[in-house]
Amino acid sequence: MNDILRIKKNIRFIAFQKLILASLLIGFLSAFLAISLKRMTEYYETIFFCQANNHPIYFFIFPFFGLSVIYFLRLYLFNKNENKGIKEIFESTNSKSKILPLYKIPSHYINGLLTVIFGGSTGIEVSTVVASATIGSVAQQKENVFRKYKVELISAGVAAGVTALFCSPIAGILFSLEVISKKATKSFFLTTILAVSIASGLLFLLNEPPLFAINITTWHVYAIPYFVLLGILSGIHSVYLTKCVLFFKATFSKIKIQYYKIIIGVGIISLSLFLFPELYGDGYRAIKTILFSSKEIPLTLPLAITLIGILFLKPIVTSATLASGGDGGVFAPSLFIGAFLGFLMAMVLNTFFNTNVIPVNFMVIGMAAMLSASIHAPFTALFLVCGIINDYTLFFPILVICLISKYTAKMIYPFTVYTFSPTPSK
Structure with a gap:
């Protein structure tokens, strides 16, 4: 024995x-x-x-x-x-x-x-x-x-x-x-x-560097209501992104000839890139540009139109890319949308309401909130965004806003692009 x-x-x-x-x-x-x-x-x-x-x-x-x-x-x-x-x-x-x-x-x-x-x-x-x-x-x-x-x-x-x-x-x-x-x-x-x-x-x-190595100096308690609003907006926009991806995939699946999918997809992608080059690829280059120059950029009408256009078109271009045969997902698009949404919100608050908020903080929190809402994983989004900026100063507000954005998104639409399963036709 x-x-x-x-x-x-x-x-x-x-x-x-x-x-x-x-x-x-x-x-x-x-x-x-x-x-x-x-x-x-x-x-x-x-x-x-x-x-x-x-x-x-x-x-x-x-x-x-x-x-x-x-x-x-x-x-x-x-x-x-x-x-x-x-x-x-x-x-x-x-x-x-x-x-x-x-x-x-x-x-x-x-x-x-x-x-x-x-x-x-x-x-x-x-x-x-x-x-x-x-x-x-x-x-x-x-x-x-x-x-x-x-x-x-x-x-x-x-x-x-x-x-x-x-x-x-x-x-x-x-x-x-x-x-x-x-x-x-x-x-x-x-x-x-x-x-x-x-x-x-x-x-x-x-010696691999962080994706966005920036220095967050502080955050202010008076900005919390604005952070909460950003979380809610991120949750709403994440549903728009999810529904765009699902709609395009369902629509393109009805097209039987693959090259027709490519032609239609390329038409959408190319026209969007021509209008807004910031949409090219993963968009990290565009995020870095506004992260490191956000303090010097004034909000003008052309800039506002550009930001709104980018926020509207990014889910569409991402969806067209995936539906026409491209390989990828919603990680990078979520970070991109969150950064631009946070930047636009901070600029509007500072320009029209004289709030004196810090744009970089809104961009970072926006990235985390959007990712949390898109994949329903708030703790992943929290540590991922803190990791890519190599700074944990915003840990507490990111945690709270990630939870708000996730549950805002789930209240509106309970699925992500990962968990949605189409109902089989009878």
Whole structure:
């Protein structure tokens, strides 16, 4: 009997060791994938945007070229399957039989890169999340002892990928918990913490800078009512973004010929980029511009029209990008919309009501509020935004406003683009 118990303990110990090694390997591969994709996207997006800004004809050529290449890659290289984003992860985690096949890694990596650098108005975040989830899924398929840890290993890959993208280990863990796993188990925390630790170590070795490294000096109590209003507006606008994405996907799904989808989508994208170049790609470049110059920019009529136009068109352009075959999601669009919504609100308050609020604070809180409302994950949004600015001064107001924006959005419309399922036709 003692020998049998000893053998069982040895088997469990070996399985435990393998789980640790798998988590560390998943963390490294997912973080390396995320960092390389982020750097390549930043580099090539800057080059192509400069060309298009100098020669506006490229605003019409680049999106058509990018979406066409993605179409042919899917047709001849990636099993003719369209990428479904995070819903692919849900389909895998909710089923014992469904897996994330290996080709999803290059598919999302390449298609996400091509979508953004050629002007598609989305980001690489969802592409990274699904590719890194696939790393965890493939690892789970390799060993029988990992079969019961399917969700945990997928979550570990996602957590490491988000950590690497946004320089925020806590955001990586919380996103995996709030959106992917939705179960806090010992094995979940073991795998994700190990994966995130490796991702954080790689960030440190590569000296990866925060996405928006800014210095928040203070915030004022008298601004709280305005923050609350910003949270409510963000919740409302997030529903507009969600419904745009769902409407465009439903409408484009009725078009049977893929090239018609591309032509229609490119028409919407290109015209919008021509009118508002700030909509090009993930929009982080435009956010940086107003973040670092918000104090010097006066509110004029042309600026107000531009901001309103951007806020109105961004959900439409994002939706057209995704519906016509682009790869991406609502992470980057939510941060972009939140930043511009916060900036517009601060400028209106200062110009017409002489409130003397700090525009940067409103931009940062707007980013967090919009993301929280769009994905219904307030704690992920809180730590993610604090991570990308590398500052926790606004921790308390961000926390409160993220909760307000999420529940405002849920009261109006209970679904996100991740959780909505169309009612099957009878």
